[in-house]
Amino acid sequence: xxxxxxxxxxxxxxxxxxxxxxxxxxxxxxxxxxSMEVEETFxxxxxxxxxxVAELSLSSYLIAxxxxxxxxxxxxxxxxxxxxxxxxxxxxxxxxSRPQDLRGKRIGLPEYQLTAxxxxxxxxxxxxxxxxxxxxxxVGGEETPGRVEKVPLDLPKDVHVHAIGxxxxxxxxxxxxxxxxxxxxxxxSAFLNGSPNVARLFPDYEQQERRYFERTKIFPIxxxxxxxxxxxxxxxxxxxxxxxxxxxAKQAVYDGFRQTAALKVTLPWLTxxxxxxxxxxxxxxxxxxxxxxxxxxxxAVAYSYEQGMIRQPLSVEELFAPAxxxxxxx
Numbered sequence: 001x002x003x004x005x006x007x008x009x010x011x012x013x014x015x016x017x018x019x020x021x022x023x024x025x026x027x028x029x030x031x032x033x034x035s036m037e038v039e040e041t042f043x044x045x046x047x048x049x050x051x052x053v054a055e056l057s058l059s060s061y062l063i064a065x066x067x068x069x070x071x072x073x074x075x076x077x078x079x080x081x082x083x084x085x086x087x088x089x090x091x092x093x094x095x096x097s098r099p100q101d102l103r104g105k106r107i108g109l110p111e112y113q114l115t116a117x118x119x120x121x122x123x124x125x126x127x128x129x130x131x132x133x134x135x136x137x138x139v140g141g142e143e144t145p146g147r148v149e150k151v152p153l154d155l156p157k158d159v160h161v162h163a164i165g166x167x168x169x170x171x172x173x174x175x176x177x178x179x180x181x182x183x184x185x186x187x188x189s190a191f192l193n194g195s196p197n198v199a200r201l202f203p204d205y206e207q208q209e210r211r212y213f214e215r216t217k218i219f220p221i222x223x224x225x226x227x228x229x230x231x232x233x234x235x236x237x238x239x240x241x242x243x244x245x246x247x248x249a250k251q252a253v254y255d256g257f258r259q260t261a262a263l264k265v266t267l268p269w270l271t272x273x274x275x276x277x278x279x280x281x282x283x284x285x286x287x288x289x290x291x292x293x294x295x296x297x298x299x300a301v302a303y304s305y306e307q308g309m310i311r312q313p314l315s316v317e318e319l320f321a322p323a324x325x326x327x328x329x330x
Contacts, residue, residue, distance in 0.1 A: 001126045002030075002074045002183075002324055003028055003029055003030040004235060004238070005027055005030050005032065006026075006029055006030070006031055006032065006033065006052040006053055006231070006238075007032045007034060007043065007050075007051045007052045007053070008031050008032060008033045008034065008052065008053045008054070009034045009036060009041045009044070009050065009051040009053075009054040010033065010034075010035065010041065010051070010054065010055040010079060010225075011035060011036065011037065011038050011041070011055065011079070011080075011116060012033075012035040012041065013079055013080070014253050014265075015079060015246075015249060015250045015286065016033075016079055016246070016249055016255050017249070017252075017253075018131065018248070018252045019031060019033060019154075019246070019249050020025050020033045020035065020073060022251065022252040023252070024245055024248045024249045024252065025245065026241050026242055026245040027241045027244075027245075028237070028238075028241060029238070029241065029242075030222065031053075034051070035040045035318065036100045037136075038055060038057075038080070041054055041055055041056070042055075042056060042057050042060060042150060043150055044068070045071060045072075045226070046060050046064070046150040047150065047256075049070050049071075049072070049228055051228070051232050052228055053225065053226070053227050053228075053231075053242065054072075054225070054226055055079050055080070055223050055224075055225060056072070056111075056223060056224055056225070056226045057114065057115045057222070057223060057227075058078075058087070058115045058118075058221050058222060058223060058224050058300055059113050059114060059115040059117075059118045059304060059309065060113060060115075060150055060151070061074055061224055061226060061319075062300070062301065062309070062310050062314065062319075063113060063151060063153075063309055063310060064151075064315065065310075065312055065314060065318065065319060066309075066310035066312060067151075071227045071228070071229040071230070072223060072226040072227060072229055072232075072241070072267075073226060073227055073229055073232055073320070073321050074224040074226045074227075074245075074319055074320050074321070075225050075226075075239050075287055075320060075321055075324045076224075076243070076285075076290050076293065076324055077224065077225040077242075077243060077246040077247075077288050078221045078223065078224060078288060078290050078293070079223050079224075079225065080220075080221075080222040080223035081219055081220060081221050081222055081286065082116070082220060082222055083183070083205075083209035083213070083219070083220060084116050084119050084120050084123065084183075084185075084209075085114055085123070085201075085208040085209045085210065085212065086141035086200060086202060086205030086206070086209070087120060087183055087184060087185060087187070087190055088120060088181065088182075088183050088198070088200065088201040088202065089174065089181060089182045089183070089187070089200060089201065089269075090159055090180065090197055090198070090199055090201050091174055091175075091180055091181065091187055091197055092181075092196070092197055092198065092199055093177060093180065093197070094177065094180035095180075096180060096181060096201065098128075098201075099124055099127075099128035099130055099201065100128055100129065100169055102124065102130050102134070102135055102173075102180075102181060102201075102286070103130055103134040103135065104134065104135065104136075104150060104279045105135050105136070105180035105181055105219065106135070106136045106138060106178075106179050106180045106181070107135050107136070107137055107138065107179065107180065107182065107183060108137075108138045108139070108140070108142075108164070108170035108173060108174060108179040108181070108182045108183075108184075109137060109138070109139055109146075109170070109182065109183050109184050110139065110141065110142045110147055110170065110184050110186075111139060111147065111149050111150065112137060112139055112149065112153060112155070112309075113149055113151070113153060113182065113309060114185065115149065115185075115220075115221075115222045115223070116183070116184060116185035116222065117183055118303055118304060118307065118309070119186060119220045119222075119300070120183045121303065121305070121307060122300075122302075122306070122307070123212070123304070124302035125250045127212070130185055131159075132156075132159050132307055133156070133158040133159050136160050136162065137159070137160065137161045137162065138161075138162050138163075138164050138170070138173070138179060138211075139161055139162070139163055140163060140164035140165075140168060140169070140170055141162065141164075141168075141169050141170065141187055142169060142170045142171055142184060142186060142188060143169055143171050144166075144169065145166060145167050145168060145169055146166065148163075149154060151295050153308075153309060154278065154308070155307075155308045155309070156307075156308040159307075161297065170184075171188040171189050171190050172190075174188055174190060174197075174198060175188075175190035175195050175197050175198060176197075177197065180304065181191065181201070185222070192237075202306065210280060213281065214280070216295070216299075217295055217296075218295060218296045218299055219281065219285075219286075219294050219296060220296065220300075221293065221297065221300060224319075225242070225246065227239060227242070227321070229276045232321065236323065237323075239321035239323045239324050240321075243288070243324050246288065247288055250286065250288065254284075256273070257271075257274045259311060289324075290316055290317070290320060290324075290325055294316055297316045297319065298316060301313055301314050301316070301319075
């Protein structure tokens with residue numbers, strides 16, 4: 001009997017590279033990796049469920065689980081994580097010098113449901129007392145006009161979200177001062193190109209993020225790996241086999257980091273950075289599995305519920321294939 005043929009859409013991160021090049025395999029599976037930008041993967045998976053296995057926005061996944069469609073189930077593998085204090089950008093003449101100054105301001109974001117935006121709104125609310133209802137939100141394309149939400153949202157009535165013009169971009173509006181601030185996973189090109197009008201809210205974002213982690217132990221999860229339910233129902237062994245392969249692929253990265261005879265990554269002080277990160281976050285600083293990520297996952301669910309994107313607060317166990325919640329012991 002031949003191996004199960006599966007399509008796998010994901011960006012080619014270092015932590016999945018071993019699955020792309022075949023140095024780590026999934027038992028019983030012939031994986032067809034498809035590397036593409038995350039926005040394309042998410043759009044095609046949420047709109048059309050094109051892939052057997054795919055990387056997906058955690059926020060979009062929570063919405064799908066809450067609504068019961070599209071039908072896919074995650075495994076506790078998190079290919080993308082990021083602290084997001086550095087993803088809040090301001091127009092320099094908007095009178096914003098601290099998070100509390102965002103109240104009453106016009107803030108752009110590419111999609112309200114983006115996971116980065118979910119986390120930033122949660123952090124603004126819980127760390128600084130700025131609620132989603134305290135600002136005016138403007139959604140649309142960051143660099144190209146015409147972006148819309150992947151799935152429609154039904155937000156609380158006190159949250160005001162406006163679509164920008166069909167020919168407008170958030171980047172231009174921020175640079176021109178027509179928006180007071182911007183949040184999102186990609187830095188706006190005005191900032192990257194050195195516009196004198198745009199700056200980060202937190203110039204010392206790394207220190208802010210480190211203190212946030214030390215206080216909360218939360219390393220924000222951005223993306224999960226999902227399996228279409230029709231595939232998983234036919235092959236229930238797939239969830240654990242995939243999980244084990246992703247763990248092995250990530251371990252290959254850790255092993256490379258710890259080689260000092262020759263640097264595996266194109267960073268001159270790689271060893272020092274790894275040692276510094278481990279001193280703050282531990283040896284497994286990018287953990288998979290439910291147990292090591294429960295606080296982070298519970299925070300994401302709570303934020304999604306508070307912000308009106310899901311109707312019921314889901315339990316962590318409801319999010320993942322049951323086979324991945326426990327393991328055998330010898």
